[in-house]
Amino acid sequence: GAGVSQSPSNKVTEKGKDVELRCDPISGHTALYWYRQRLGQGLEFLIYFQGNSAPDKSGLPSDRFSAERTGESVSTLTIQRTQQEDSAVYLCASSLGGQSNQPQHFGDGTRLSIL
Amino acid sequence: DAKTTQPPSMDCAEGRAANLPCNHSTISGNEYVYWYRQIHSQGPQYIIHGLKNNETNEMASLIITEDRKSSTLILPHATLRDTAVYYCIVRAPNFGNEKLTFGTGTRLTIIP
Numbered sequence: 001g002a003g004v005s006q007s008p009s010n011k012v013t014e015k016g017k018d019v020e021l022r023c024d025p026i027s028g029h030t031a032l033y034w035y036r037q038r039l040g041q042g043l044e045f046l047i048y049f050q051g052n053s054a055p056d057k058s059g060l061p062s063d064r065f066s067a068e069r070t071g072e073s074v075s076t077l078t079i080q081r082t083q084q085e086d087s088a089v090y091l092c093a094s095s096l097g098g099q100s101n102q103p104q105h106f107g108d109g110t111r112l113s114i115l
Numbered sequence: 116d117a118k119t120t121q122p123p124s125m126d127c128a129e130g131r132a133a134n135l136p137c138n139h140s141t142i143s144g145n146e147y148v149y150w151y152r153q154i155h156s157q158g159p160q161y162i163i164h165g166l167k168n169n170e171t172n173e174m175a176s177l178i179i180t181e182d183r184k185s186s187t188l189i190l191p192h193a194t195l196r197d198t199a200v201y202y203c204i205v206r207a208p209n210f211g212n213e214k215l216t217f218g219t220g221t222r223l224t225i226i227p
Contacts, residue, residue: 004158033214033215035214035215042216042217042218042219043159043215043216043217045214045215045216048214056214059214091158091159093158093159093215100145100146100147100206100207101147101164101166103149103161103164104161104215105161106158106159106160106161107158108156108157108158109157109158
């Protein structure tokens with residue numbers, strides 16, 4: 001079946017521009033997560049959605065980062081006024097629910113490069 | 116979530132069973148053991164998870180010791196495509212703490 005889909009797969013943009021990253025979770029998955037992975041490093045949690053609500057935004061690094069989810073489906077992560085330190089792979093994951101016995105399934109990410 | 120300890124790297128011959136160990140000596144009774152892997156340039160891939168009993172699926176087997184302080188992921192017939200970094204994670208059932216925290220993992224190299 002269809003897995004988590006992210007677009008674009010690659011994005012190159014100039015410093016100061018805004019970018020929007022999209023995640024299509026697995027159908028029926030109520031929980032959705034955004035992570036960031038810098039080159040050679042581990043996952044950095046950004047935000048968690050349960051349905052369309054975000055009970056945990058603790059990982060968003062600054063107010064330049066925002067995310068929304070609509071229809072308990074698609075989510076977009078927006079980075080305003082991008083900086084070079086925003087360069088990373090942005091990963092989205094979804095799970096059937098938020099419980100610890102429900103595995104998170106990841107997309108292949110959006111590789112963001114800020115020039 | 117409990118901390119996990121894994122060897123930094125392992126090699127395994129193609130066609131043999133790959134046995135990847137993980138220590139989680141501070142695991143709590145309600146914490147699940149999860150295994151993921153990440154192949155270069157791809158997102159993490161879920162492999163298997165368990166609480167107390169051994170588990171098997173089409174990808175792998177998970178053996179959890181009786182005291183739950185350690186576990187082993189078994190890839191029964193390793194192929195070159197199994198070369199990846201493997202992460203053992205312990206996950207607590209706390210709402211508000213749903214995020215996954217990956218350690219440094221084990222870099223598994225399958226040798227032809």
